Amino acid sequence: MQLKDNKGMMEAVVLLTANLLNSTAVLAQDINSAKIYDVEDDVNFYDEAAPSEDVLSVDVAVVNYEEKGRVKAVEPMVAVKYVNSEGTAFTAKYTYDTLTGATPNGAAPSARLQNFIVSSVPAGSTVTSTSASGRTITRTINGNDIVAYETQPGELPLAYGFKDERHSLDLGFSTDILENTRIALGTTISRETDYSTNGVRASVIQSLNNELTTLSLGVSLESNTSKPENGIPAAFSRMDGSQGAFESLDKDVTSVNVGLTQVMSRDWLLSVNYNYGNVSGYQSDPYRIVSLLHSWEGFEWTGYPMEYLFENRPEERVRHSVYLGNKIAFDSYVLDISGRYYTDDWGIDSQTLEASLHIPVWKSIYIEPLARIYHQSAADFFTYYLPASEELPEYASADSRLDSFDAVTLGLRTGMAVTDQLEAYMMAEYYHQQKSGEKGVLPGISASYDPYAGTDAAVAMIGLRYTF
Amino acid sequence: MPYLKWFIATLIVAQLMACTTVKPWERDVLARRSMSLEKNPMFLSMDDHVYFSKEAAAGGRTFDGGGCGCN
Numbered sequence: 042m043q044l045k046d047n048k049g050m051m052e053a054v055v056l057l058t059a060n061l062l063n064s065t066a067v068l069a070q071d072i073n074s075a076k077i078y079d080v081e082d083d084v085n086f087y088d089e090a091a092p093s094e095d096v097l098s099v100d101v102a103v104v105n106y107e108e109k110g111r112v113k114a115v116e117p118m119v120a121v122k123y124v125n126s127e128g129t130a131f132t133a134k135y136t137y138d139t140l141t142g143a144t145p146n147g148a149a150p151s152a153r154l155q156n157f158i159v160s161s162v163p164a165g166s167t168v169t170s171t172s173a174s175g176r177t178i179t180r181t182i183n184g185n186d187i188v189a190y191e192t193q194p195g196e197l198p199l200a201y202g203f204k205d206e207r208h209s210l211d212l213g214f215s216t217d218i219l220e221n222t223r224i225a226l227g228t229t230i231s232r233e234t235d236y237s238t239n240g241v242r243a244s245v246i247q248s249l250n251n252e253l254t255t256l257s258l259g260v261s262l263e264s265n266t267s268k269p270e271n272g273i274p275a276a277f278s279r280m281d282g283s284q285g286a287f288e289s290l291d292k293d294v295t296s297v298n299v300g301l302t303q304v305m306s307r308d309w310l311l312s313v314n315y316n317y318g319n320v321s322g323y324q325s326d327p328y329r330i331v332s333l334l335h336s337w338e339g340f341e342w343t344g345y346p347m348e349y350l351f352e353n354r355p356e357e358r359v360r361h362s363v364y365l366g367n368k369i370a371f372d373s374y375v376l377d378i379s380g381r382y383y384t385d386d387w388g389i390d391s392q393t394l395e396a397s398l399h400i401p402v403w404k405s406i407y408i409e410p411l412a413r414i415y416h417q418s419a420a421d422f423f424t425y426y427l428p429a430s431e432e433l434p435e436y437a438s439a440d441s442r443l444d445s446f447d448a449v450t451l452g453l454r455t456g457m458a459v460t461d462q463l464e465a466y467m468m469a470e471y472y473h474q475q476k477s478g479e480k481g482v483l484p485g486i487s488a489s490y491d492p493y494a495g496t497d498a499a500v501a502m503i504g505l506r507y508t509f
Numbered sequence: 510m511p512y513l514k515w516f517i518a519t520l521i522v523a524q525l526m527a528c529t530t531v532k533p534w535e536r537d538v539l540a541r542r543s544m545s546l547e548k549n550p551m552f553l554s555m556d557d558h559v560y561f562s563k564e565a566a567a568g569g570r571t572f573d574g575g576g577c578g579c580n
Contacts, residue, residue, distance in 0.1 A: 087548075090540040102551050106559065120551065134554075138577075207577060236578025253531060261572040296573035302546070307535045310544060318573030364569035368544050375543045383566035391566035399543045407543065417565050442565050454552055468552055472559065500559055504551055 085401040086458035088373050092508075095126045102466075102504025109497040112142040112203065118504075129216040132227075138207035143199035147329040147439040148192070149426045149483055150490035151346055155192040157200070157330075160271055161185045161282030187282060195490055200328065207233045221248040225259070235269045235327075244298070255302040263294040265322075273327045276353035277433055280330050290323035308370040318360035325354045331439045336428035336484045343485025347429050352438040354422065360385040375399035388421035389443070397454070405458040411470075413450040416477060419443060425481040425492040441494035445477045452500075464506040472498040 104116040120134040146157060163185060180187050192198040208231070215225035223246040231238040244259030267273060272285025295318070302312045333348040366379040376398055383391040397411035420443040422436035452470030459465050474495030481492045531539075538544060547553060553570075561567055562579035 087543040088541050090537075091542045091545065100551055104555050116555075118551065209577070231577055233578050238577065242572060251533065259572065265578070267578060294573060296568065298568075298572055304531050304536070304539060307531050308538050310539055310546070312546060314569060316568035316571075316573055318568050320573075360566075360568060360573055362566065362569040362573075366546070366570065368546065370538050370541070370544060373543070375541075379570070381566070381569040383569065385565075387565075389565045391564070393566070393569075399548075401543075415560075415564060415566075420565065442563060448564065454549070456549065466549055466551070468555075470556075470559075472563070474563070496563065498559070498563070500555070502551065502555055 083404070085373055085403075085407070086405045086464075087399070087401060087407050087456070094124055094128050097121070097123045097509040098506055099509075100504055100506045102502055104500065104502045106498060106500050108142070110143070111199065111496060112140055112144055114138055114140045127217070130214070132211075132213035134209075134211045136207070136209040136211075138205075138209070138233075140203070140205045140207075142203055143201045144203050145441060145494040146198050146200040147326075147331055147352060147494075148198040148346065148349055149332040149334065149439070149492045150195055150197050150487060151192075151332070151344070152194050152486040152490075153345060154194055155198055155346060157190050157192070157198065157349065158280060158282035159188045159190065159200075161187050189282075197492075197494055205234050207231060215246075221252075222246070223248075229263075235267065237266045237268070239264050240294075253304040255300075257298070257300040257302075259298040259300075261294075261296040261298070263296070265292040265294070266290070267292070267323055267327055269327045273323070274351040276325070277350045277437075280349040280351060285327065292320065292322035292324055295319045295321075310368040312364075312366045314362075314364040314366075316360075316362045316364070318358075318362075320358040320360070322356060324356060324358060325352050325438070326440060327351070329438065329440055331424065331437050332426045333429050334426045334484055334487070336430040338485075340485070344483055344487035345485070350427065350433075352440070353436050354438050355387065355436055358385055358387055373401040383417075387443070389417055389419070391415065391417040395450075407456050409454040411450070411452045411454065413448075415448040415450075417446060418477075419445040426483060428484065439492075439494075441474075441496075444493065444495070446474050446493075446495050447477045448472060448474045448495075462508045464508075466502075466504050466506070468500075468502045470500045472496075472500065 100118070100120040102118045106114040106116065116136060116138045118134065118136045120132070122130065122132045124130045148155065148157070178189060190201045209229065211227065211229045213225065213227040215223055217223050225244040225246065227242045229238065229240040240261060240263035242259060242261035244257055246255060246257045248255050266289050268289035269285065273287040273290050275286040278286065297317045298314060300312065300314045302310065305311050329352045330349040331352050332346045333350055335343055335345045335347050337343060360383065362381055362383040364379065364381045367377065369376045376396070378396045381393040393413065393415045395411065395413040397409050399407055399409050401407050420438065422434065422438060423443040424437050425439055427433065427437055450470055450472045452468060454468040456464055456466040474497070476493040476495060482488060483490060483492055542548060557571065567573050
């Protein structure tokens with residue numbers, strides 16, 4: 042995340058997208074001679090068995106993600122999968138993300154103009170002066186360049202000039218080691234401007250009961266490093282633009298997954314997973330703050346922000362989730378219905394229910410409407426503000442992702458076999474979050490403002506898969 | 510939505526009681542593209558990425574961890 046002019050980045054994205062579309066066009070030329078799918082066949086393409094061996098497929102896709110008035114992201118992806126004649130599979134996927142826009146900084150809305158200082162450096166050494174949105178301003182005060190942004194009275198404070206990019210590469214390999222036993226190995230590398238991830242994973246998959254039952258046991262280890270440009274602030278330190286106390290801090294994630302896939306009937310496939318996650322290390326958001334509000338009753342200025350303090354989250358987190366997924370065929374229609382229960386020791390419980398229906402259309406198309414509902418309770422230390430009249434708690438965060446909320450997703454996916462080797466696919470989803478439970482109340486003069494910072498987002502993807 | 514928890518628990522119990530035997534030659538439907546657990550992995554990975562960046566819960570269908578600093 043940087044406060045820089047993002048024109049160069051946008052040009053890069055446009056170029057990348059153009060290249061992607063260009064390569065798609067070349068691919069399309071290559072398959073001109075291929076057979077148009079299903080000219081004489083009565084069976085829908087998606088009712089046929091996919092080739093499982095000796096097959097090479099390449100996916101190119103672009104995602105556009107846009108939050109209402111906030112973050113925008115463009116994400117081109119390329120994925121390759123090769124399965125040889127022995128069933129050994131190799132996968133590779135490269136993803137490029139670029140994010141721009143505004144994101145809530147954690148501070149509460151206020152009855153007065155709020156000023157947030159991002160950095161303070163000796164005059165003349167400032168690299169950036171204005172964000173893409175024009176909302177960030179630089180002033181020279183007492184020999185220092187102060188970079189700051191403002192939030193108007195009553196508005197939810199958003200950090201403007203938010204910008205980031207990410208390169209991610211995932212490699213996978215799986216092969217049979219015994220007649221009914223398979224291993225899967227993988228690695229992930231991800232690099233952002235201010236964050237890096239390295240991960241490895243390994244699973245053993247055992248078929249039982251004439252392949253009606255599949256058991257799997259997997260372990261994943263992930264090492265993350267957070268390295269913001271201005272350093273990592275100490276817990277509850279003031280947001281005054283000074284350099285953070287730490288250059289970088291690490292976080293490790295250990296995850297164990299136990300899975301069962303069961304053929305329940307000729308038309309019904311069930312999968313059940315239990316997932317254990319242990320997260321250890323720096324888990325705060327180095328950019329996120331909490332308002333310290335004047336909270337003594339009876340004053341004209343009760344509710345005014347006195348300071349903005351950087352948040353502090355626990356360094357340990359243990360997570361458990363149970364997932365249940367079903368695929369049930371009704372003739373050529375397939376109902377996919379799944380649920381997940383999640384709990385962690387930060388006090389968050391969550392339930393998710395998702396359903397989609399695969400509907401065949403003509404001989405080579407499917408459409409798939411989907412709906413998802415999600416609920417989570419708030420983390421024990423979640424708060425909209427810190428009252429100045431009380432001692433600071435051990436932990437506090439105003440991140441809306443740790444708040445209690447409900448979310449609904451409605452979407453439509455579709456796929457089309459253009460030829461017997463080329464598949465085109467698209468999806469569009471709308472995601473809506475809303476506060477669950479009692480509405481948050483700010484003290485004094487800010488009492489009329491809603492501090493909930495949830496979002497709405499629209500997501501769209503378009504892609505092509507070519508199978509050689 | 511506290512009722513969701515009970516709905517999911519009921520589904521699990523009902524399904525574990527319903528196991529039947531399917532012969533190898535009866536697996537034609539299960540082999541279809543439309544019945545694959547990952548019919549289009551690109552869709553699934555995109556959804557996982559969005560939800561990981563906007564919600565506190567993670568894991569379940571796949572491993573915990575998200576491979577990015579978005580949460």
